[in-house]
Amino acid sequence: MGAGHIEKLIDEFAALSEPGTGVTRLGYSALEREAHAVFARELSALGLTVWTDTAGNTVAELPGRVEGAPAIGTGSHLDSVPQAGRFDGIAGVCAAIEAARAVVSSGWRPRATWRFVAFAAEEGARFGQACNGSRAAAGIVSPPQLDALADAHGVTMTEAMRAVGLEPGRIAESRWNSEEWLAFIELHIEQGTVLEASDTVIGVVDAISGSTRLLVRLDGVASHTGGTPMHQRQDALVAAAECVLLCERVATDATHHGTRVTVGRLDVHPGSITTIPGRVAFTIDVRDFDSARQRRTAHLLDDRFRQICAERGVGIDTTIIGDTSPVILPVDLVDTIVRAARDLDLPYRLLSSGASHDSQQISRITRTGMIFVPSVGGLSHVPEETTSFADIARGTDVLVRAMAAVDAEWGALA
Numbered sequence: 001m002g003a004g005h006i007e008k009l010i011d012e013f014a015a016l017s018e019p020g021t022g023v024t025r026l027g028y029s030a031l032e033r034e035a036h037a038v039f040a041r042e043l044s045a046l047g048l049t050v051w052t053d054t055a056g057n058t059v060a061e062l063p064g065r066v067e068g069a070p071a072i073g074t075g076s077h078l079d080s081v082p083q084a085g086r087f088d089g090i091a092g093v094c095a096a097i098e099a100a101r102a103v104v105s106s107g108w109r110p111r112a113t114w115r116f117v118a119f120a121a122e123e124g125a126r127f128g129q130a131c132n133g134s135r136a137a138a139g140i141v142s143p144p145q146l147d148a149l150a151d152a153h154g155v156t157m158t159e160a161m162r163a164v165g166l167e168p169g170r171i172a173e174s175r176w177n178s179e180e181w182l183a184f185i186e187l188h189i190e191q192g193t194v195l196e197a198s199d200t201v202i203g204v205v206d207a208i209s210g211s212t213r214l215l216v217r218l219d220g221v222a223s224h225t226g227g228t229p230m231h232q233r234q235d236a237l238v239a240a241a242e243c244v245l246l247c248e249r250v251a252t253d254a255t256h257h258g259t260r261v262t263v264g265r266l267d268v269h270p271g272s273i274t275t276i277p278g279r280v281a282f283t284i285d286v287r288d289f290d291s292a293r294q295r296r297t298a299h300l301l302d303d304r305f306r307q308i309c310a311e312r313g314v315g316i317d318t319t320i321i322g323d324t325s326p327v328i329l330p331v332d333l334v335d336t337i338v339r340a341a342r343d344l345d346l347p348y349r350l351l352s353s354g355a356s357h358d359s360q361q362i363s364r365i366t367r368t369g370m371i372f373v374p375s376v377g378g379l380s381h382v383p384e385e386t387t388s389f390a391d392i393a394r395g396t397d398v399l400v401r402a403m404a405a406v407d408a409e410w411g412a413l414a
């Protein structure tokens, strides 16, 4: 598959960024829509029918030989976290474009319908909740939920979607119909070191971690740093510091092997060197492969934060801003991807994904598989994120072969 094409596309997407370090192309921003327009341009040029749904997902369809046949899909997302790298999500979208190019230029026509997808607003970095476009495709989003989520500037998801010409009030129309689907396979960078450490080119994902996210607001008393003695303070930041350390202690205790808890954002008010912090807001991201433990841990942290704040005379308010269960991916698709890697003589291994993915949501609609390609040094969500173009091309070969295998299996049964 064309590593050269993939490199050119990745360069073009990377140029669509806010100024500054790395790539910043947030979900439901004008830059994200520009990236979707590039995706639409590429697939229209291949002769596919392209549309964008009310949630901002862009879909391109290659009709199969069998009229009205169900769909086999692939794709990923085009938005990024702030100061991101160039590959997270984008690699899978480029793989989808190259898969379409390979099929169209080969002259071979699948039996089933093939769909190529760029999902909207996958990253939870802006609104807390991740996988917003694919959640809409899974039919689990309603307009009031879009009003309830806001970014750090207070812009709700409804407002952000409207500002880029989408239709949040009609979000239900983006729901995919399970009966129209046979399978979906997403290619993504690994965002870890398992493949690199084992000198393996292809990762076949067997499970995807869940996450529960909280926004915690602490209310202390702002006052003069010189005039207020230490024993008379209700310092919101000191309370927050205890909460942050508690997260690390809980996530590393004997009952939490494999749980990951992170405070990724912490805003301090008024943020002055000479004023005791009166208000602090911070986020908690609890990730786990055990859904009961994931929710239990979030509750436990909430309870313990309240104790810390009570002891310090600091008020506390917590809101759940994101909640996604872990999923186990179906063994038959894992096998299909393994066979594709073996047929191509590419070293592969099974592994689980600690990150969230659109596939997690799409698994509510149809059988879903994931192919990982190596991340250099395991780095992701940072400008240094790197994956070799040749590895993305090899992953795309596996993707096309696996999609063709699903097509053939369906053809044999149809």
Ligand code: GLV
Pocket: 122, 123, 124, 130, 354, 355, 356, 357
């Ligand atoms: C997606 O990148 C996630 O935060 O897991």
Ligand code: MN
Pocket: 077, 088, 089, 122, 188, 356, 357
């Ligand atoms: Mn991603």
Ligand code: MN
Pocket: 081, 088, 123, 381
């Ligand atoms: Mn990401």
